[in-house]
Amino acid sequence: MDLKDVQLRTKWETENGVFIAESWNVIERAREAGYSPISFLVSEQWARKGAERLQTLADPDTPIYVLPEEDTTHITGFRVHRGAMALMERTPLPAPSSLLKPSSTVAVLEGLVDHTNVGAIFRSAAALGIDAVFISPDCADPLYRRSVRVSMGAVFQVPWTRLVKYPDPQLFTAYGFTTWALTPHGDAKLGETTRPRRLALIVGSEGPGLSPKALTSADCRITIPMSHDVDSLNVAQAAAIAFWATRQ
Amino acid sequence: MDLKDVQLRTKWETENGVFIAESWNVIERAREAGYSPISFLVSEQWARKGAERLQTLADPDTPIYVLPEEDTTHITGFRVHRGAMALMERTPLPAPSSLLKPSSTVAVLEGLVDHTNVGAIFRSAAALGIDAVFISPDCADPLYRRSVRVSMGAVFQVPWTRLVKYPDPQLFTAYGFTTWALTPHGDAKLGETTRPRRLALIVGSEGPGLSPKALTSADCRITIPMSHDVDSLNVAQAAAIAFWATRQ
Numbered sequence: 001m002d003l004k005d006v007q008l009r010t011k012w013e014t015e016n017g018v019f020i021a022e023s024w025n026v027i028e029r030a031r032e033a034g035y036s037p038i039s040f041l042v043s044e045q046w047a048r049k050g051a052e053r054l055q056t057l058a059d060p061d062t063p064i065y066v067l068p069e070e071d072t073t074h075i076t077g078f079r080v081h082r083g084a085m086a087l088m089e090r091t092p093l094p095a096p097s098s099l100l101k102p103s104s105t106v107a108v109l110e111g112l113v114d115h116t117n118v119g120a121i122f123r124s125a126a127a128l129g130i131d132a133v134f135i136s137p138d139c140a141d142p143l144y145r146r147s148v149r150v151s152m153g154a155v156f157q158v159p160w161t162r163l164v165k166y167p168d169p170q171l172f173t174a175y176g177f178t179t180w181a182l183t184p185h186g187d188a189k190l191g192e193t194t195r196p197r198r199l200a201l202i203v204g205s206e207g208p209g210l211s212p213k214a215l216t217s218a219d220c221r222i223t224i225p226m227s228h229d230v231d232s233l234n235v236a237q238a239a240a241i242a243f244w245a246t247r248q
Numbered sequence: 249m250d251l252k253d254v255q256l257r258t259k260w261e262t263e264n265g266v267f268i269a270e271s272w273n274v275i276e277r278a279r280e281a282g283y284s285p286i287s288f289l290v291s292e293q294w295a296r297k298g299a300e301r302l303q304t305l306a307d308p309d310t311p312i313y314v315l316p317e318e319d320t321t322h323i324t325g326f327r328v329h330r331g332a333m334a335l336m337e338r339t340p341l342p343a344p345s346s347l348l349k350p351s352s353t354v355a356v357l358e359g360l361v362d363h364t365n366v367g368a369i370f371r372s373a374a375a376l377g378i379d380a381v382f383i384s385p386d387c388a389d390p391l392y393r394r395s396v397r398v399s400m401g402a403v404f405q406v407p408w409t410r411l412v413k414y415p416d417p418q419l420f421t422a423y424g425f426t427t428w429a430l431t432p433h434g435d436a437k438l439g440e441t442t443r444p445r446r447l448a449l450i451v452g453s454e455g456p457g458l459s460p461k462a463l464t465s466a467d468c469r470i471t472i473p474m475s476h477d478v479d480s481l482n483v484a485q486a487a488a489i490a491f492w493a494t495r496q
Contacts, residue, residue, distance in 0.1 A: 120482055120484075120485060123478075123481065123482060123485070124481060124482075124485050126475060126477075126478045127472075127474040127475055127478040127480070127481050128474065128475065128481075129475045150482075154478070157477070157478075191492075224375075224492070226375040226376065227374060227375055227376065227377045229374075229405070230371075230374045230375040230402070230405075232375070233371065233372060233375050233376075233488065234368055234371060234372075234398075234484075236368075236482075236484070236485060237368060237371070237372050237484060237485060237488035238488075240481065240485035240486075240488050240489055241488055241489055241492045244439075244472070244489045244492065244493065245492065
């Protein structure tokens with residue numbers, strides 16, 4: 001497989017139940033979150049410098065591939081950040097109900113294609129007390145390398161799962177959640193609407209916006225009031241504002 | 249000059265009082281904002297397809313270079329977006345006082361190095377009613393290609409200038425502004441502090457955070473309260489929240 005092909009890699013990683021963790025810190029956080037390494041790829045330089053750390057992170061029988069830096073760069077198509085990468089095993093995704101039961105505020109990400117936005121939203125979610133994140137079947141992978149990095153590891157911290165059925169308003173209603181769809185053309189304004197006790201905030205991709213079925217099935221379509229001539233915010237900024245405005 | 253070298257181009261563009269506008273829409277918005285094109289670089293295909301638009305945007309004596317697409321890609325190092333690029337002339341930056349006089353809320357960006365963050369902050373500033381943006385001497389260029397694109401043209405919409413002296417608390421005080429420095433370790437909390445009538449919000453780069461002199465010279469150091477274990481938000485998200493929380 002060509003590791004340099006993002007699309008191919010994203011597909012291959014999820015289908016095979018693995019993901020790539022890059023840098024000692026990320027590998028460490030992934031381990032703490034319960035993910036196990038399958039193998040390591042380390043540059044010669046970092047195998048020496050990080051020998052002790054490597055021993056803590058790898059189990060005795062985990063293969064560790066040590067290569068000159070030019071080879072790790074050649075294989076991966078980028079400079080292996082801080083010298084270490086690990087192939088990690090995904091854990092089964094939690095059942096939506098198990099995430100909803102203990103939560104007050106959750107986010108639902110619909111069809112985001114940009115890993116940077118996914119990572120940024122997880123980072124804000126962790127900082128602003130979102131209890132769990134649900135992603136639509138076609139949403140970009142939170143465990144993809146760039147999502148992980150931009151999230152500053154928050155993808156290992158905030159519980160999340162991928163919805164198989166989407167949209168599924170009954171699921172949220174069943175657990176007492178009111179769903180708010182964030183859209184530039186809503187019927188209520190953020191900051192002027194009292195949040196329900198249990199809230200699911202739905203945000204969608206920038207170009208097309210939320211799907212009609214997500215909009216119509218939500219309990220409320222909510223808008224961030226904006227200045228004249230501006231029709232939208234970047235989805236990561238909009239989500240951060242919504243998380244902040246609905247905090248408890 | 250090698251157009252593919254970002255650092256070199258950034259420096260060359262600002263020193264020579266020019267910038268590059270990419271795509272018909274951006275060129276159009278730049279023209280509307282009072283910038284004049286010096287020359288155009290258009291692929292053969294788009295010179296045909298966009299002939300009418302090109303005539304509207306170019307003055308009769310503006311040079312238009314038409315090249316096969318492989319050549320425009322080779323010269324610039326990227327696929328010229330929607331077939332058109334223009335070298336535009338910068339206008340003199342406005343005096344800070346002229347921006348402060350009519351404003352209620354302004355943003356000050358200190359030392360941001362990431363053009364994506366600069367662009368994203370301008371986009372939020374436009375959407376959330378920030379009257380003007382001030383950038384520190386070492387802040388990344390709002391007119392750099394990536395800033396412009398990420399801002400969705402907001403860099404042409406929100407008045408801005410680069411400060412020569414920085415920090416310059418007296419400047420803001422002289423016009424009745426209270427300065428708030430956004431920092432993870434502040435002495436007041438956003439959302440629990442009443443905004444002053446005229447407010448200057450100072451945000452800084454992520455890694456090092458705001459400089460000690462910016463922090464000590466600000467009237468107030470303000471913090472976005474965050475959940476346990478999270479020490480910071482991305483600067484573009486933090487700015488968006490601060491713009492929202494202090495809106496009038």
